[in-house]
Structures are given as C-alpha cells and as structure tokens.
Amino acid sequence: xxxxxxxxxxxxxxxxxxxxxxxxxxxxxxxxxxxxxxxxxxxxxxxxxxxxxxxxxxxxxxxxxxxxxxxxxxxxxxxxxxxxxxxxxxxxxxxxxxxxxxxxxxxxxxxxxxxxxxxxxxxxxxxxxxxxxxxxxxxxxxxxxxxxxxxxxxxxxxxxxxxxxxxxxxxxxxxxxxxxxxxxxxxxxxxxxxxxxxxxxxxxxxxxxxxxxxxxxxxxxxxxxxxxxxxxxxxxxxxxxxxxxxxxxxxxxxxxxxxxxxxxxxxxxxxxxxxxxxxxxxxxxxxxxxxxxxxxxxxxxxxxxxxxxxxxxxxxxxxxxxxxxxxxxxxxxxxxxxxxxxxxxxxxxxxxxxxxxxxxxxxxxxxxxxxxxxxxxxxxxxxxxxxx
Amino acid sequence: xxxxxxxxxxxxxxxxxxxxxxxxxxxxxxxxxxxxxxxxxxxxxxxxxxxxxxxxxxxxxxxxxxxxxxxxxxxxxxxxxxxxxxxxxxxxxxxxxxxxxxxxxxxxxxxxxxxxxxxxxxxxxxxxxxxxxxxxxxxxxxxxxxxxxxxxxxxxxxxxxxxxxxxxxxxxxxxxxxxxxxxxxxxxxxxxxxxxxxxxxxxxxxxxxxxxxxxxxxxxxxxxxxxxxxxxxxxxx
Numbered sequence: 001x002x003x004x005x006x007x008x009x010x011x012x013x014x015x016x017x018x019x020x021x022x023x024x025x026x027x028x029x030x031x032x033x034x035x036x037x038x039x040x041x042x043x044x045x046x047x048x049x050x051x052x053x054x055x056x057x058x059x060x061x062x063x064x065x066x067x068x069x070x071x072x073x074x075x076x077x078x079x080x081x082x083x084x085x086x087x088x089x090x091x092x093x094x095x096x097x098x099x100x101x102x103x104x105x106x107x108x109x110x111x112x113x114x115x116x117x118x119x120x121x122x123x124x125x126x127x128x129x130x131x132x133x134x135x136x137x138x139x140x141x142x143x144x145x146x147x148x149x150x151x152x153x154x155x156x157x158x159x160x161x162x163x164x165x166x167x168x169x170x171x172x173x174x175x176x177x178x179x180x181x182x183x184x185x186x187x188x189x190x191x192x193x194x195x196x197x198x199x200x201x202x203x204x205x206x207x208x209x210x211x212x213x214x215x216x217x218x219x220x221x222x223x224x225x226x227x228x229x230x231x232x233x234x235x236x237x238x239x240x241x242x243x244x245x246x247x248x249x250x251x252x253x254x255x256x257x258x259x260x261x262x263x264x265x266x267x268x269x270x271x272x273x274x275x276x277x278x279x280x281x282x283x284x285x286x287x288x289x290x291x292x293x294x295x296x297x298x299x300x301x302x303x304x305x306x307x308x309x310x311x312x313x314x315x316x317x318x319x320x321x322x323x324x325x326x327x328x329x330x331x332x333x334x335x336x337x338x339x340x341x342x343x344x345x346x347x348x349x350x351x352x353x354x355x356x357x358x359x360x361x362x363x364x365x366x367x368x369x370x371x372x373x374x375x376x377x378x379x380x381x382x383x384x385x386x387x388x
Numbered sequence: 389x390x391x392x393x394x395x396x397x398x399x400x401x402x403x404x405x406x407x408x409x410x411x412x413x414x415x416x417x418x419x420x421x422x423x424x425x426x427x428x429x430x431x432x433x434x435x436x437x438x439x440x441x442x443x444x445x446x447x448x449x450x451x452x453x454x455x456x457x458x459x460x461x462x463x464x465x466x467x468x469x470x471x472x473x474x475x476x477x478x479x480x481x482x483x484x485x486x487x488x489x490x491x492x493x494x495x496x497x498x499x500x501x502x503x504x505x506x507x508x509x510x511x512x513x514x515x516x517x518x519x520x521x522x523x524x525x526x527x528x529x530x531x532x533x534x535x536x537x538x539x540x541x542x543x544x545x546x547x548x549x550x551x552x553x554x555x556x557x558x559x560x561x562x563x564x565x566x567x568x569x570x571x572x573x574x575x576x577x578x579x580x581x582x583x584x585x586x587x588x589x590x591x592x593x594x595x596x597x598x599x600x601x602x603x604x605x606x607x608x609x610x611x612x613x614x615x616x617x618x619x620x621x622x623x624x625x
Contacts, residue, residue, distance in 0.1 A: 294445055382440050385445075
C-alpha cells in the first residue's frame with residue numbers, strides 16, 4: 001500500500017508554524033514535568049543503589065526495616081563481628097566488621113531553618129570496609145575515641161558549621177570538624193564520628209547495625225537462619241545493595257506516582273491541544289485531502305498520514321520537553337529520606353528517562369491525532385473537496 | 389467508436405436539512421473514447437455530480453456508471469481509490485496542488501501509487517512536466533508559479549500515470565482569457581495527440597469551443613449535444 005509522502009506532512013507542520021509551535025509547547029511542558037519527576041526519581045534511586053555492594057552484609061535487629069528502627073547491644077555486635085565465620089579478616093587477623101550508631105539530629109541549614117541530618121558513629125574498621133568508596137577530600141580522618149567529626153561533602157554549604165575547623169555542638173558535647181569526605185550515595189550526606197563518643201553525646205546505649213565485609217555471593221539467608229534460635233542475637237541480614245534498595249523504594253515509588261499523576265493530568269490537556277491542532281490542520285487542508293483522495297490515496301493512507309503528522313507533533317513536543325529538563329542535569333537538591341534525614345541527590349536525566357519522555361510524547365501525539373486522522377480518512381473525496 | 393464512458397439510468401439525490409434535491413434524474417449518456425467533451429448547463433444542473441460519478445469520487449443512488457471495462461457502481465471506496473489511481477486524471481478549478489510540495493513532487497503523487505522505481509517516477513514526472521511546457525519549473529512550489537502554470541502542473545499530474553480519461557472541473561474558471569486559452573489548447577493537444585478522453589465541466593462557451601462535443605445538462609437530465617467542427621488548428625466559438 002502506498003503512503004502519502006512523509007515530506008508532505010513534515011512540511012505542512014512548518015507551514016502552519018504558529019499552531020505547530022503552540023502544540024509543541026503544550027506537549028513539551030507536559031513532558032518536562034514527567035521527565036523532571038523521573039529525573040528526581042532516578043537521582044534518588046541511584047543515590048543509594050549505585051553505592052550498594054554485594055560483598056557487604058548489613059546486620060540489623062530482627063524485624064527492623066531500617067537502621068533507625070534497629071537496636072543491637074554492644075555484646076550482640078561483638079558476637080556478630082567475631083563469631084560469624086563468613087566475615088572476612090584483615091591482614092592483622094581482625095574481622096572486617098564495624099558496629100555503627102545511626103541517628104538523625106536537627107541542625108541549622110545555611111539558608112535558614114533546620115533539617116534532620118544523619119549522624120553515624122563508626123569504628124576504625126569502617127574505613128577499611130568501605131575502602132575507596134569513602135575518600136577524604138579535605139582535612140584528615142577522625143581520631144578514634146576523640147570528639148572529632150568528618151562530614152560528607154553533600155552537607156558542605158548546605159548545613160551550617162560543616163566546614164573543616166568548625167565546631168558542632170551535639171546535645172552537650174562539642175565536636176570539631178576535622179575533615180570532609182566524598183563517597184557515593186547517601187554517605188555523602190552524613191556526619192561521621194567515633195562510635196563511643198557519639199553514643200555518649202546522643203545518649204544512645206545501643207548500636208544500630210553491624211556492617212561486615214563478606215565474600216560476594218555469600219548465602220545470607222542461610223547465615224540468618226543459623227541464628228533463628230540463638231538466644232543471644234537474632235539478626236536480620238541483607239547485602240548492602242538490598243538494604244539500600246529497600247530504603248529508597250518508598251520515596252522512589254512516590255516520585256514515580258507523583259510524576260505519573262501530574263503527567264497524566266497535564267497529558268490529558270496536551271491531548272486536547274494536539275487534537276485541536278490536528279482538527280484545525282485538517283479543517284484548513286480539507287481541499288488537499290480531497291485532492292489526495294481523488295488522486296487515489298485510500299482511507300488507510302490518509303489515516304496514516306495524519307496520524308503520523310500528529311505523532312511528529314508529539315515527538316517535537318517530547319524533544320522540547322527534554323531540552324527544558326536537560327540544563328538541570330546534575331543539579332543537586334535535598335529531601336528527607338525514609339529515615340527523615342536530609343539527603344542530597346542529583347537530578348539525573350538518564351537515557352531511560354529521555355526514552356520514556358519521548359515515548360510518552362509520541363503517545364500523546366498518537367492519542368491526540370487519532371480522532372482527527374480517523375475523521376480525515378472517513379471523509380469521502382467529494383465531501384473533502386466541497387468543504388475545502 | 390467504443391463507448392469510453394457509459395451512463396445508464398443514473399439517479400443521484402442529495403439530502404440537506406430535510407430537503408431532497410434530485411441532481412441527476414435517470415440520466416442516460418454515452419461518451420466515446422478519444423473524444424473531448426465539454427459539459428455545460430446552469431448551476432445545479434448536475435455537471436459536477438456527473439463528473440464525480442464518472443471519476444469514481446461518488447456513488448450513484450441508482451443506475452450504472454461504466455468507464456472502459458469497469459462498472460464503477462460495483463466498487464467500494466477502497467477499490468474506487470485504486471481504480472482512480474490507475475485510470476483517471478483530475479484537474480480542478482483552483483487550489484489544485486499541494487502547496488508544500490514542488491511541481492515535480494505534486495506530479496509524482498499519483499505515480500507513488502503505481503509500481504514504479506524512484507528513477508522511473510522521476511522520469512515520468514519530468515516527462516509530463518516537459519509535455520505541458522514546465523520543464524524549467526519542476527522545483528518550484530505552487531506559490532512560485534502563476535495561475536496558468538499551476539493549472540498546467542495539475543494537468544501534468546493528471547496525465548502522469550497515462551490514464552485514458554481526464555476529468556476537468558472548471559479548469560479555467562480562475563484564469564484570465566489568455567491563460568485560459570493556453571490551458572485549453574493544452575487539453576486539446578492531449579486529446580488530439582495522445583488520444584485522451586476528456587470530460588470538462590465549464591460555464592464558459594469559449595472554453596466549450598475547444599471540445600469536440602458539448603453536452604448540455606438541464607435539471608439532471610440530458611438536454612442536447614452539440615458537435616463542434618474539428619479543423620486542423622485550435623478552434624474558438
């Protein structure tokens with residue numbers, strides 16, 4: 001079956017440039033909202049997933065869904081660090097495991113107001129466990145047993161008193177910032193200090209989790225099962241990757257749902273705009289449709305031509321929407337995560353986001369063009385020639 | 389001579405706003421192949437309706453329309469579209485061309501429906517444009533052409549697929565006398581040199597003078613048929 005030449009529809013879009021531009025803008029705005037929300041969702045999801053490792057095991061209290069809910073005693077932490085055979089040892093024969101304390105505290109933001117910031121009490125083994133994933137950018141590493149802190153680079157410039165040399169008061173204890181570290185994911189939005197000193201300052205006798213290096217592929221379910229009936233400790237064990245994925249799922253889903261909802265509402269409006277634009281185009285080109293039909297182009301060819309034109313409009317809008325969003329690529333923003341702590345993450349307009357956005361735009365064009373194209377196709381040649 | 393177009397007891401009624409208007413009333417007419425016909429009559433006499441039926445653009449309510457070997461009344465919409473593409477060329481009064489396409493692209497439109505290679509399409513389009521004297525205007529868009537040139541492009545498009553029948557609806561209605569005569573000369577040449585059967589609706593007696601026969605319709609019925617003499621050169625009434 002012969003189709004109406006593509007250049008006819010393409011050039012027609014340029015000829016009625018005002019109408020084309022308005023429709024492209026309407027679809028573009030809708031696509032920009034969707035792409036923006038998806039970029040936020042991608043930024044938030046990859047914030048944690050990127051950093052998650054399969055060779056790190058996270059031990060929480062059984063039943064806890066996050067570090068904030070978890071609680072392990074010092075003795076329980078020792079059992080997990082020293083008795084679990086899967087935990088790897090360092091060169092000195094010490095287990096590569098560290099107990100950690102995790103809490104959110106209210107701190108002042110640089111631009112006013114307060115927000116929750118994650119504080120993590122760590123042990124010397126923490127740095128060995130993370131290896132190159134956590135690197136010091138400025139200053140030096142905190143000394144064990146001291147009232148010293150290092151801050152994640154994501155907090156610098158966002159939270160007051162977070163520069164090297166600054167003093168930060170947590171409850172009644174005064175800490176000094178001695179370094180800024182860079183790291184992947186959520187750690188870059190945390191403040192780290194000595195576990196025991198922070199436990200005192202925060203008046204928290206229990207630890208939140210044990211982080212341990214294990215061989216990748218370790219059967220953690222079997223490990224967990226071994227402790228099911230152990231009266232001393234009954235941990236919940238996950239790989240770090242699984243743990244972080246579970247932490248971001250809820251907010252990530254919220255971003256997707258919110259983005260989807262906004263896109264659907266705006267999409268409906270954009271579909272009407274597209275339909276209106278195509279109806280106007282068909283109305284203005286009725287005689288041309290009549291000529292095409294008289295020449296011998298059948299209903300399917302006419303339908304495909306005008307539907308294709310509507311999809312082209314949609315794709316133009318999609319491209320425009322993506323161009324609106326792309327300048328924000330990499331821009332950082334902050335939000336509360338599931339542990340109600342401030343985390344910073346980048347706006348990530350990934351190829352997947354672009355593909356979804358363009359696909360969505362094409363779908364808007366398709367839906368918007370369906371009825372006008374059907375109308376043009378069903379018209380008899382005489383009707384088209386007369387109305388023209 | 390064999391009948392190129394045969395109209396048997398054709399009736400066509402239009403319904404508008406609860407009123408019925410019988411435009412063609414039991415019309416009986418035979419047209420011979422290779423003849424140039426002008427179709428005349430007052431407004432509402434059924435000229436354009438008859439042209440549309442012969443061109444397969446519309447269906448008769450009753451009766452049969454046979455063009456060549458094909459009974460058009462037995463074809464559905466898609467079959468009519470395919471038949472039109474292969475057997476008939478149209479020239480309308482105005483706005484005949486797609487304004488976003490060049491002259492060559494407009495002429496290629498019907499050729500896209502034929503099983504031809506790109507090179508063959510191009511060659512046939514250029515030949516048709518050369519035949520109507522527009523070999524040097526192939527890449528011009530309609531807005532860059534005069535009214536007469538536009539009509540000649542439309543004629544080139546109508547003959548591009550080499551159909552036996554050319555239907556023209558007031559082809560000179562928007563043109564000045566000189567330009568109109570040039571277009572009519574061209575149609576006459578196509579009839580004489582290429583033996584095309586031409587059916588042309590016109591209100592203009594001078595335009596009708598270029599035809600071999602003038603069919604007069606009145607209130608949907610056949611009035612009379614005038615035969616013009618056929619001297620060697622172009623004729624005027």
